[in-house]
Amino acid sequence: MREVRVTRTERDGAVEIEFRFKSADQLLNPNDPSPLPARELTEFGEEYIAGYLDGCNLKKVAAITVGLPRASLSPGEAALLPETIRRHFSFRIADLDDDRRVSRREGKISVILAGINACIAILFLLVFVGRLDDPAVVLLTGLVTILNWVTIWDTYEYFVYDYRREVRKRRIYEKLAGIDIRVET
Known part of the structure; x- marks a missing residue:
């Protein structure tokens, strides 16, 4: 036990x-x-x-x-x-310092991906703004929206939750x- x-x-x-x-x-x-x-x-x-x-x-x-x-x-x-x-x-x-280095790299990649996805969403809207009555465009709009939401949430989660947790764990181990x-x- x-x-x-x-x-x-x-x-x-x-x-x-x-x-x-x-x-x-x-x-x-x-x-x-x-x-x-x-x-x-x-x-x-x-x-x-x-x-x-x-x-x-x-x-x-x-x-x-x-x-x-x-x-x-x-x-x-x-x-x-x-x-x-x-x-x-x-x-x-x-070990925690190594984990944090890897985590920072992943955080940077998340920011870049979120930026790329935001640019794609803006371009998509500019190109297809007049065709929202086409079912295929509506489906693609939903897909682009979901992709943007996921990448932005992943980036937000890293900086707001994961990074803080890593810093706190290091402080505990130092203590x-x-x-x-x-x-x-």
Whole structure:
């Protein structure tokens, strides 16, 4: 089961969040043979921690605590776990930067396509403005309208939603790469 208990504590305007995992395998990738702190987090652990912080004011989050069952880590491993988590999120920032570069390229292409489609729509209307009683022209007008709506919406969605989400995710990972992390077993 993937259940994780989360406790949120506020003190003097600062927020501390405790994540209680049922096993170390929920947090640390059991298929990664690397010793701590080079071991990777599981996709579930990464997304769960980052996803929870997405709902918080990052400026107020002061620390996180990771709780694991007693027998899941040795005392030496427990001491290395905060560095492991910070290292993982630091490493993942580079992946997010690569994703953002690709995303920006796609955004530029979307703007160009939206511009081309708008020009085609204007030319289409100029050429066929007097023939709107022809069923084929009405059908083509609908097709051009739909194509323009789709390309403009895709461009709008990128800049208004997707890009903001990418920037927010990077801020969360930066926060997790430098935050105070405690371990409780």
